[in-house]
Amino acid sequence: MSVHLPTPHPDELLYSVVCRLITRTGWTPRITANQLFGDGTWCNVDLCGRLDALASNLGPELPMTGDDILSRLTLFPFYAAGAAPKVRAEVAKLLREGTSHHAHARLGVLAQSIPRPTRLRYCPRCRDEDLERLGETYWRRSHQLPGVVACARHPAMLATSDVRAKSMIELGYRDATSVLQDVRDDASPFEPWQVERAHAVARRCSPLLDEPWNHARSPLDLGEARDLARRKGMVGAWGGIAHPRLAAHVLAFYGSDLVEAMNLPAKPSPAGELYWVKRHFVDFHHNVFPVTAVVLATALDALPDLPTPPRPFTRGRGHPPRAPRPGELDLWRAEWARTMEAAAPPKVSTARRQAQGLVLKLRAWDREWYLAFNARHRALRGSSVDYVARDAEVVAKLEEAHRALVADEDGPQRSRRAIVVRANVTPGWITDALPKAVAFLDRHVEDDASYRRRKLRLAAARLLASGRRPTPTSLATESRLGYDVVRGPDTINFARSLCTLLPEDGALGPLRRVRRQPRTS
Template structure:
């Protein structure tokens, strides 16, 4: 039996509690610690920093006077409330029971993290100012839940950027480490993000905090999608029947969120991709959706997450049925239509339609066979339009494309990715610019289009040149901030280090 537990702080990760317990007890062996707390003799101890398991065994091992329950641990000291907040009750309970009794495998798979494009951070994160205040007031610090949320960039209390600690959370073999001077420091990160990014992110974190602090009522996915359709209908982005205007939705979403901010939030919307995540997101399917993207979408709609959970009914898509009740006798309508035909000899059906507006529509819909029998067809050969000189147009469009690329490359500030959409936007044309007969233009755009990797390298070089011109010291960390990349991405840091070697 465990004789004591350290005081548990608000929003403290369960991992942090165990880490402090280990330090207080002076236990050097992780294996002995796991056996002491969880009575586990196989190598099945802490499978995850975010989703601990075998909590029923842990609680049963507490002193009889302890009031700490499994429900309190899971709801107040793990990431369970965030990652299951958009699950049904049934699936939420499955994850809860897996943490309670032990699943034997990674619970990240159950909550959809393993296959998601939105990844958790690789390191435990913290606010350097919270760390400083903890050390001054408490004499110790602890790992909080909020900084570990994907997309959490700023501390809501101090409005400064979160930092990566030295504690890796993606390796279950790691030991239990405290938030102390060995893993954290008080140095602030240099914030080069626009103020808009901070405001957007702090609003995002308000909704995240609500999910952590409230035991929200779960809604199944169909209800949530119907809720989104209802709100989009109110904004004119869906029809009365609930059909979504996808192009209008994408345009509005990208007008609300800057593309660089979406990159930080691991949610870039590639408008050239036939099925980007935003198109799939609003479809009623069983695809996994990250809670981060649910919150992004609610924020775009201007809705607090609380409103979703307090809504009791939705409409979603619906079939509109129009019951037509004729005001006039059918014979009377037929007589009027025959009069129009007689008074306008030689008129074709389109012309008769314009002359008999309303009457034509009713007869065409409700008396179609009679209409086809009595209404003449006047065949007129349309004059053939002048054919387009595609070769000439291709040369003109090629010149426009090259000019647009030049403007994009010469533009001041952070580089803009060379893509068909940004090239078209610079020229001021629509998708007709992708016509198959514009062969040279299409070939040039395909050759000039940047991959995400090449674009990142160009942004990194831009950041380095800017820092050199301003006399700043070049480090991987500072270049990463200048280029606008979020923390926790090992691949980007390696790319920056590789590019920096070219400047030495």
């Protein structure tokens, strides 16, 4: 049975379309969920699952696929703007075929400094225009973006309704027309210049819902963000980002009350830094939240460009080296090439120690050439390691470490890969590159059952050497495994076989079972 879903308005949420469907048909939320998704899936505000099933149940007057619904009626394009392409593809497939339970975590939304809105928001001017032009209003996607507090169409702040943006299963669906048509709006507490700057942030975030983000030239690209900060003079003596100065500019540009309204921390640290500003310029995080990038880019665009941009980003201490004179950069390159040629192996490390001043100059003013030259030298020099001999040497060390590990001195230890490698003082990545060493570790690594059998065998040997016959209780005490472990299903049969040994069998002799004497009549 096809469902005749209302035609979505521009920038409308799928949740709002479902609300209008319920208003027109009078269906209960449960019936609506069964008719749309086939299994009772509830339509959340920002992300929704089983979109392929929803697209297959739509009538012919609204030909939409699961990808169309995902990109046109949800907040997925905005959330996925700063995620890796592989993550975007995985989450898109999850929302089309599965549920939305883990979508926010996979996209990095839950790890961001800006929480999602807890209640649905609206623009009073957009609502009045909708009621006059359409006779109804609806919930817009651009009004529910985390961190965006102004309308993208009008220079006006968003108002908050009493409709919760979460827990749809408990609260059901509430149409925007019935909720907002009689609401009286309060005056905005922000200054006109703050409203204009919040409106500028909203204008730059709204296109993310309709078109892919160009990462090559955007604030989401780490290199582009650093270049923008450099052009505006937000760098320190060594070319690094001056986080305290940038944080002070952001607070002065927006005002601390507007920054807090965006759900961004507005209280600097004792060093004068804002955590979310500093985190945007580090390269260890995988996801970039679009609002943070847009807020920083909008504040930086208001500053004039420096007449002479500072030198590239470098690391180091002390005073920065002077700028090169005309033609001096080529002389530095030739000098570094001669230093590398004359240095003893390892050439790069030796040359760095011999020409530290030259290294600082090249890293400050010609960093790209310096790194590329060193990388090319490392690639051309080849490898001088005899891995066959190294493999045999590592295997000998592993055998010695394994014998010391299982020796019965302070009690047997479990032979685990990490313990053997650490005792061998060999990095794990080197051991993984040696086939004989890997095979040795695979043979001698013990699981729980093998470890317990070895401890029981050693305990039985000690009991037999002292002239005592093994019993389950004595084995549990001597091996320190405990009676419950010895009586467990994995070890009880092996323990019983050890209990049939006699003291005259010796501690290391073969397992000889006690033959029962035939019963005499």
